[in-house]
Amino acid sequence: MPKITYVDASGTERTVEGKNGMTVMETAIKHNVPGIDADCGGACACATCHVYVDAAFTEKVGKPSAMEQSMLDFAENVKENSRLSCQIKIRDDLDGLKVTTPESQH
Amino acid sequence: MAVAPRRIAIIGAGQAGGQAAYSLRLAGYDGAIDLIGDEPAPPYQRPPLSKAYLKGEMEAERLFLKPLEYYSEHAINLVTSNAAKKIDLAEKRVELAHGAPISWDKLVIATGARPRKLAVPGADLKGVVELRTLADVDQLKLLAAPGARLVVVGAGYIGLEAAAVGAQLGLKVTVLEAMPQVLSRVAGAEIGAFYTYVHRTAGSDVRLHARLEGFEGSGHISGVRLAGGEILPCDLALVGVGVLPNLELALDAGIVCGNGIVVDAQGRTSHPDVHAAGDVAWRPLVHFGREGRLESVHNAIEGGKIAAAAMLGAAPPTLEVPWFWSDQFDLKLQTAGLWTGADAQILRGDPQSKAFAVFYLKEGRVIAVDAVNSAAEYVVGRKLVAAQATIAPAELADKSISMKDIGARALG
Numbered sequence: 001m002p003k004i005t006y007v008d009a010s011g012t013e014r015t016v017e018g019k020n021g022m023t024v025m026e027t028a029i030k031h032n033v034p035g036i037d038a039d040c041g042g043a044c045a046c047a048t049c050h051v052y053v054d055a056a057f058t059e060k061v062g063k064p065s066a067m068e069q070s071m072l073d074f075a076e077n078v079k080e081n082s083r084l085s086c087q088i089k090i091r092d093d094l095d096g097l098k099v100t101t102p103e104s105q106h
Numbered sequence: 107m108a109v110a111p112r113r114i115a116i117i118g119a120g121q122a123g124g125q126a127a128y129s130l131r132l133a134g135y136d137g138a139i140d141l142i143g144d145e146p147a148p149p150y151q152r153p154p155l156s157k158a159y160l161k162g163e164m165e166a167e168r169l170f171l172k173p174l175e176y177y178s179e180h181a182i183n184l185v186t187s188n189a190a191k192k193i194d195l196a197e198k199r200v201e202l203a204h205g206a207p208i209s210w211d212k213l214v215i216a217t218g219a220r221p222r223k224l225a226v227p228g229a230d231l232k233g234v235v236e237l238r239t240l241a242d243v244d245q246l247k248l249l250a251a252p253g254a255r256l257v258v259v260g261a262g263y264i265g266l267e268a269a270a271v272g273a274q275l276g277l278k279v280t281v282l283e284a285m286p287q288v289l290s291r292v293a294g295a296e297i298g299a300f301y302t303y304v305h306r307t308a309g310s311d312v313r314l315h316a317r318l319e320g321f322e323g324s325g326h327i328s329g330v331r332l333a334g335g336e337i338l339p340c341d342l343a344l345v346g347v348g349v350l351p352n353l354e355l356a357l358d359a360g361i362v363c364g365n366g367i368v369v370d371a372q373g374r375t376s377h378p379d380v381h382a383a384g385d386v387a388w389r390p391l392v393h394f395g396r397e398g399r400l401e402s403v404h405n406a407i408e409g410g411k412i413a414a415a416a417m418l419g420a421a422p423p424t425l426e427v428p429w430f431w432s433d434q435f436d437l438k439l440q441t442a443g444l445w446t447g448a449d450a451q452i453l454r455g456d457p458q459s460k461a462f463a464v465f466y467l468k469e470g471r472v473i474a475v476d477a478v479n480s481a482a483e484y485v486v487g488r489k490l491v492a493a494q495a496t497i498a499p500a501e502l503a504d505k506s507i508s509m510k511d512i513g514a515r516a517l518g
């Protein structure tokens with residue numbers, strides 16, 4: 001099963017086992033990983049599951065959809081590698097994915 | 107300075123009650139938490155019930171707000187399948203349907219709301235269902251075989267979302283709405299007309315001004331009877347005509363209630379040690395200068411956070427403009443603000459393109475936005491509502507001006 005590493009704003013890393021088809025957001029919630037609020041539960045409606053994708057994986061993870069990009073355009077502290085983790089589905093080739101959570105989701 | 111609470115009880119293990127518990131632990135509170143729910147499941151997301159979960163695209167466990175282990179790991183006593191029966195304010199305890207009463211220093215009432223029942227003949231027939239809980243949807247799914255005839259009574263968010271899933275699953279869907287438009291309580295005429303068109307295009311029979319007289323059948327529903335005598339044969343009827351707040355426990359305890367449990371900006375009821383949050387709370391709506399009751403995820407989360415902060419004497423969270431969403435077919439409707447009282451509705455974009463928005467203005471200020479497949483309109487709209495921004499309608503309607511520019515001009 002693909003391993004996902006979450007890094008919080010203070011640098012603490014947590015690595016958990018993901019499941020193909022589940023999202024990076026859901027996997028964080030399931031494993032009590034702090035730093036991702038996901039108020040809307042993954043409907044791409046709230047932008048509170050914002051993460052920064054590690055440089056090694058930005059290409060593999062891919063670009064956000066138009067809807068997600070619009071949500072990100074107006075979120076706080078957005079960077080080039082920002083994504084909404086509810087829109088990243090886990091696949092075998094994302095094994096080792098590392099994402100960093102921002103200091104605040106609101 | 108008040109003494110810090112050591113025992114906090116929360117009645118209602120939905121999104122608001124769950125959030126209150128999570129926020130208490132996140133803030134470092136290390137006293138007891140009893141989270142009392144009358145459903146068998148731990149706190150879960152309700153929005154997917156009428157969307158992905160109904161469609162069979164999501165298993166129940168994925169709805170849970172936190173995994174079961176979370177509660178034991180965080181010393182939260184999650185009580186399930188057990189209803190609170192009485193709030194004893196003098197003794198500061200909650201009596202339960204089963205087992206010993208639970209004592210508290212502070213109490214949160216997050217009992218939510220229940221679907222309003224129709225007072226018509228046949229409302230208790232089998233096959234007349236509502237959609238609020240996991241159990242409701244599991245029952246609905248058993249009856250919703252492809253080809254089955256579904257009548258949806260009430261074209262609000264829940265009814266229309268279920269109608270959309272029904273049509274996608276191959277059911278023959280009829281939607282009955284008493285008002286002249288669908289979504290009449292939550293959106294303006296433009297949005298209503300659009301969704302009527304969308305559902306009709308999907309093959310559903312949407313009837314406005316419909317007057318329901320009763321449900322026909324013996325034991326199980328066989329049809330819906332309309333005023334004038336017409337009978338629509340059906341196998342299943344979903345009633346989605348709004349909800350009533352579950353305020354009886356509070357009322358019986360002597361806590362002040364109106365159309366909801368009345369709370370202040372700290373979520374505090376008329377009793378200083380009792381808070382209320384979520385669908386059941388009648389709360390100040392700071393962006394609108396009035397009070398009201400909101401039925402939404404945003405409100406549940408915010409109410410839970412407010413109550414937790416107030417009980418611990420901490421600073422309240424930043425209050426968000428109310429936000430909502432609805433997924434139907436390939437359309438995502440995102441709403442910010444409350445449109446009640448709007449004196450102008452500005453259309454931005456072409457509904458035929460399936461990506462457009464309606465901005466609601468009151469005395470020149472933006473009070474709400476409904477955005478269909480238009481996240482930029484939604485996100486900037488949310489900021490405009492928060493700032494109570496004034497904008498020229500012509501500018502809002504002009505698609506050649508980007509939302510970024512509109513936001514920058516209006517918000518400075």
